[in-house]
Amino acid sequence: MSRDFVESINPATGEVIARHVLMDAAALNAAIDTAHAGWITWRDRPLPDRAATLAALGAALRDRADRFARLITAEMGKPIAQARAEVEKCAGLCDWYAANGPALLADEPLPVTDDGRAIVYWQPIGIVFAVMPWNFPIWQALRAAVPIMLAGNGFVLKHADNVQGCATLLAETAVAAGIPVGAFTNIAIAQEASIGVVGDPRIAAVTVTAGPAAGAAIAAEAGRHLKKSVLELGGVDPFIVLADADLDAAVAAAVTSRFANAGQVCIAAKRLIVEAPVLAAFTERFVAATRRLVIGDPMDEATFIGPLARPRGRDELHAHVVASIDAGARLLLGGEPLPGPGNFYAPTILADVTPTMAAGCNELFGPVAAIMTADDADHAIALANATEYGLSAALWSGDAVRADKLARRIEAGAVFVNGISASDPRVPIGGIKRSGYGRELSWFGVREFANAKLIWTR
Structure with missing residues (x-):
């Protein structure tokens, strides 16, 4: 590995599969600009349209199932049968949120009938920066991205070095499914560059699946900028x-x-x-x-x-x-x-x-x-x-x-x-103590990065 690129290495053979060039500062800035523009387009789509596009993403994953599975196996060594199961699980995730998502984000009237009318509207907060691991190269990314994007947010992915091929294919598949260019963006950057992305004013929040040390460092930076974070940091279950x-x-x-x-x-x-x-x-x-x-x-x-x-x-x-x-x-x-x-x-x-x-x-x-x-x-x-x-x-x-x-x-x-x-997708996942905080999946994962906006009309 050098400072300018990372390598995907087949863990079963030790052979180099591919080299992926890392973004310099200018390329990273341009990528986040594109992500912001894509998010604006995605945010303004009606909720039913976003749900339908996620259903299309599930179909696109199934169309590319063999390609994804072989790439997962080649990049991180997962047995091919388990890799195929991962792809199908991701497609099922998209199906579930497409079918159930609009109800999870429906307007919620509150019981203040003696004093007017109060309703909570669930609205997007912006672009969520995701730092994801390699052990489930597409499930980890999509279990975060799908509920986050259903809520109308953008998604910028910093994936692990050794699964950059999977990350690139995910971004391509998102566009093929009808997600606007940039709304789901993969950025190939060095690990230490992640801290700078957290502080970027175009980034609204952060979600991390990593070890406790990396998670704490990113969460500390998010806290310094008053940005919400969700952490899943492993366990000894x-x-x-x-x-x-x-x-x-x-x-x-x-x-x-x-x-x-x-x-x-x-x-x-x-x-x-x-x-x-x-x-x-x-x-x-x-x-x-x-x-x-x-x-x-x-x-x-x-x-x-x-x-x-x-x-x-x-x-x-x-x-x-x-x-x-x-x-x-x-x-x-x-x-x-x-x-x-x-x-x-x-x-x-x-x-x-x-x-x-x-x-x-x-x-x-x-x-x-x-x-x-x-x-x-x-x-x-x-x-x-x-x-x-x-x-x-x-x-x-x-x-x-x-x-x-x-x-x-x-x-x-x-x-x-x-x-x-x-x-x-039907139930929440997340930890306590050094395993992190916040929840993914179910309605919890949708609302973690949604603004519960109250409008009270007296």
């Missing part, structure tokens, strides 16, 4: 299995949640907290199921675990594994990088993990599962909350009433009972 859970269902869900996308998922099951009476049975089945996972060429339809997206990520992951074993964790499976080209890491399972170990308090962004033992349900909740993060959690139990009471005690933005943590 607990996956609690109580003694009365359906063990086979819990094991299958844990394997999927922990190892899909090679474990590079913000809301993946990071810490498997298992009640003592079923610990041995759960662990035996979980290890056996993990052994059956196919790891290899991400372009192969049979592959479930591909390479990690970046060599640095694999090195950091392995350091956490080694540190945890040194601190007393038991290695049940894997525990090392795989030989040969690419950033492959063996599916790994650690047992006897405690909250102070590296695997118990850090976000392991890779195919490593940390199993913790809970004495009882209360201890499981205490372990789940023994973290600085609070993005999502899963809780498995055969008693729905008890599970609901326990779920309310978990410190997280969302708790999924007898299911895996998932993002879905």
Whole structure:
């Protein structure tokens, strides 16, 4: 990498796919000018027209599904079947907001009938600057962009260096679907240039999915300029299995949640907290199921675990594994990088993990599962909350009433009972503590960046 360009490198082979020239100051200024002009055009379209255009975006994504999927796999290593699922999920996102969005932004009368007529109108606030990660190259960008743009805002995307091909194709697809040129703009800039964009007076607000350090830096700059920000900063999400859970269902869900996308998922099951009476049975089945996972060429339809997206990520992951074993964790499976080209890491399972170990308090962004033992349900909740993060959690139990009471005690933005943590346009996603603040998706994501404008006529 140089100061003038970034490279897309195939993480399965190490080969350079493409070089993308970074914008200089003049090009960046021109891009934001174009974004502003595009936003004005988009803002002035009636809400039903914006919804219809988002439906067209969903259709355009399906038309380009194979192209998108192959590019996702080539740029960040996601197995091709999972990449296709990501594209379809994005198209479904567009469908849902096209169908439900106008109702979410409908005028809201307020009960002041004794003193005139009061109505809240939801209006756009301007251009939202988005700093997005590489692990879901189009889902992360669109889950932010679609509700933001439905509300009439513009969207300027600063995507991760290694998925610039996906970012470029997204912007092209937006225009093909009928979104005005500039209303969805991709800017290829160095990471450090993001701070300057936040302060640009043409930018109204910021949304970030990143690590806590990067998120805090961008949010601090947004605060300095009195601009709203929404942050999703990852987590060490607990996956609690109580003694009365359906063990086979819990094991299958844990394997999927922990190892899909090679474990590079913000809301993946990071810490498997298992009640003592079923610990041995759960662990035996979980290890056996993990052994059956196919790891290899991400372009192969049979592959479930591909390479990690970046060599640095694999090195950091392995350091956490080694540190945890040194601190007393038991290695049940894997525990090392795989030989040969690419950033492959063996599916790994650690047992006897405690909250102070590296695997118990850090976000392991890779195919490593940390199993913790809970004495009882209360201890499981205490372990789940023994973290600085609070993005999502899963809780498995055969008693729905008890599970609901326990779920309310978990410190997280969302708790999924007898299911895996998932993002879905029908429900909000977002965290607390060091996992960030604000919400995406559902009506929350639409209204986060909309002006609730009151007009009270007496």
